[in-house]
Amino acid sequence: xxxxxxxxxxxxxxxxxxxxxxxxxxxxxxxxxxxxxxxxxxxxxxxxxxxxxxxxxxxxxxxxxxxxxxxxxxxxxxxxxxxxxxxxxxxxxxxxxxxxxxxxxxxxxxxx
Numbered sequence: 104x105x106x107x108x109x110x111x112x113x114x115x116x117x118x119x120x121x122x123x124x125x126x127x128x129x130x131x132x133x134x135x136x137x138x139x140x141x142x143x144x145x146x147x148x149x150x151x152x153x154x155x156x157x158x159x160x161x162x163x164x165x166x167x168x169x170x171x172x173x174x175x176x177x178x179x180x181x182x183x184x185x186x187x188x189x190x191x192x193x194x195x196x197x198x199x200x201x202x203x204x205x206x207x208x209x210x211x212x213x214x215x
Contacts, residue, residue, distance in 0.1 A: 119174040147190040157183035
């Protein structure tokens with residue numbers, strides 16, 4: 104299962120996100136659920152870095168479980184916050200489309 108954790112404060116300002124694990128929807132190299140979550144996660148980080156002034160810190164580990172950690176040390180502004188809202192919506196969309204009898208993707212919101 105891919106576990107996604109989004110960090111934000113009570114005002115709704117985002118401070119980062121992290122994902123780990125593998126969906127195991129299909130064989131390695133053919134897992135469309137894992138690919139969808141990875142694409143959303145990497146594209147969101149790239150968009151925030153290229154299209155906003157929000158400082159971004161990226162940590163990626165290529166261990167067996169896989170791990171990507173994106174941090175916004177100063178929080179998000181309006182533009183990067185909108186991109187993060189889109190990310191959250193995209194992850195929920197993948198969950199709605201593929202989670203059923205088995206959970207392939209989970210998401211939780213951690214308050215900072």
